[in-house]
Amino acid sequence: MPAGFMVYFALALALFQQDSYDDVAEQLVGGVPELSASIPNKSSFTRARRRLGPQVLESLFRELAGPLASVGPEGSFYRGMRLAAVDGFVLDAPDTKANRAAFGGPTKNSWPAGFPQVRVVTLTECGTHAQIDAAVGGFSGGEPELAIKTADSAAGMLVIMDRGFPRVALWKAYTGAGAHLLVRARSSVAARPVEHLPDGTYLARMSLAGQRASHPGGVPVRVIEYRVDGGEVVRLLTDLLDPTAYPAMELARLYHARWEAESAFRQIKTFQRGPAQVLRSADPETGAAGGLGAPGRAPLPHAGHHVLGRGQRYRSRQGLVRQSAQAHPAQRGPSVRGHTQEDQEVPGRTGSEGAPQARQRHQAHA
Numbered sequence: 001m002p003a004g005f006m007v008y009f010a011l012a013l014a015l016f017q018q019d020s021y022d023d024v025a026e027q028l029v030g031g032v033p034e035l036s037a038s039i040p041n042k043s044s045f046t047r048a049r050r051r052l053g054p055q056v057l058e059s060l061f062r063e064l065a066g067p068l069a070s071v072g073p074e075g076s077f078y079r080g081m082r083l084a085a086v087d088g089f090v091l092d093a094p095d096t097k098a099n100r101a102a103f104g105g106p107t108k109n110s111w112p113a114g115f116p117q118v119r120v121v122t123l124t125e126c127g128t129h130a131q132i133d134a135a136v137g138g139f140s141g142g143e144p145e146l147a148i149k150t151a152d153s154a155a156g157m158l159v160i161m162d163r164g165f166p167r168v169a170l171w172k173a174y175t176g177a178g179a180h181l182l183v184r185a186r187s188s189v190a191a192r193p194v195e196h197l198p199d200g201t202y203l204a205r206m207s208l209a210g211q212r213a214s215h216p217g218g219v220p221v222r223v224i225e226y227r228v229d230g231g232e233v234v235r236l237l238t239d240l241l242d243p244t245a246y247p248a249m250e251l252a253r254l255y256h257a258r259w260e261a262e263s264a265f266r267q268i269k270t271f272q273r274g275p276a277q278v279l280r281s282a283d284p285e286t287g288a289a290g291g292l293g294a295p296g297r298a299p300l301p302h303a304g305h306h307v308l309g310r311g312q313r314y315r316s317r318q319g320l321v322r323q324s325a326q327a328h329p330a331q332r333g334p335s336v337r338g339h340t341q342e343d344q345e346v347p348g349r350t351g352s353e354g355a356p357q358a359r360q361r362h363q364a365h366a
Helices: 003-015 021-028 042-064 097-103 143-148 168-176 248-272 284-290 302-308 310-331
Strands: 081-092 117-125 131-138 157-161 180-184 202-206 219-227 233-238
Touching: 003 021, 003 042, 021 042, 081 143, 081 248, 097 117, 097 284, 117 143, 117 248, 131 143, 143 168, 157 248, 168 180, 168 219, 180 248, 219 248, 233 248
Parallel strands: 081 157, 157 180
Antiparallel strands: 081 117, 117 131, 180 233, 202 219, 219 233
């Protein structure tokens, strides 16, 4: 079977989530000349997926993925910077020795507990839910390490992340690529003020774990602290250090846009796949060629199929985006306050922590 047909077939596997290989192939009959006579058996498809390899589908994703919003729409830009969010989720893979060796999974008392799991981190445009970039790894790897792989795609953007992501290496990767950051942090991160600013925020340094705040390996950050409706203190770190150019009230109101990444995940994992589904591929080789993604590669065809249809969804959402951008500021009234503790970096995150504490487990067909 030609490679071109197999690309369409891989995308169709994502579109027709619960269908068998034969059923998916039948859906393509009439539109694909290669299937006009007969439908190959499953083993033929498996061999063809291995021959296809992951590079073709990754190239397709790289060609299609990217920001979509034009300059101007509310909810998509802040002071000339495109708004994007980084977050992650996990996918259940079939419980085979090959998948467990490649990706790992949850354990209890040193025994496997549940399916092997694939970790996915995406860079998502807030205003449109367009996938700009993505990275894939195993269950035991951390989301911050995967997020670093998407840094080069974030140039010129203001990237929002939750409190599991602050890392010196991540900070340097994104700012070095020309991006700006707005990241929630725990109370122990960059908590010792270096300089108090007129608006009540303060400058501090985020250091590597175990290092003093004065260590040259750290990075300068501006800390914004506020409460929402009398609840817990929310702490945001940013590299936008000028309180006049970037008011704390505006940045606090922007943080809610991080949830747009969760909404994009919901579109893929719930509406596109359906609930309680496991990826098809019994080994990483066919998974990489059919959408599972080898570690470090973009998750296709789910993300690719999602990108293909994003234009129509974006146009239909413009009214909702504008309403959301107008409504949320009225709900956020941050009062800035001071706070002092020892500086240290957040311990390793594996994806279970962060603002959405009750996030769902993400299971899928590939």
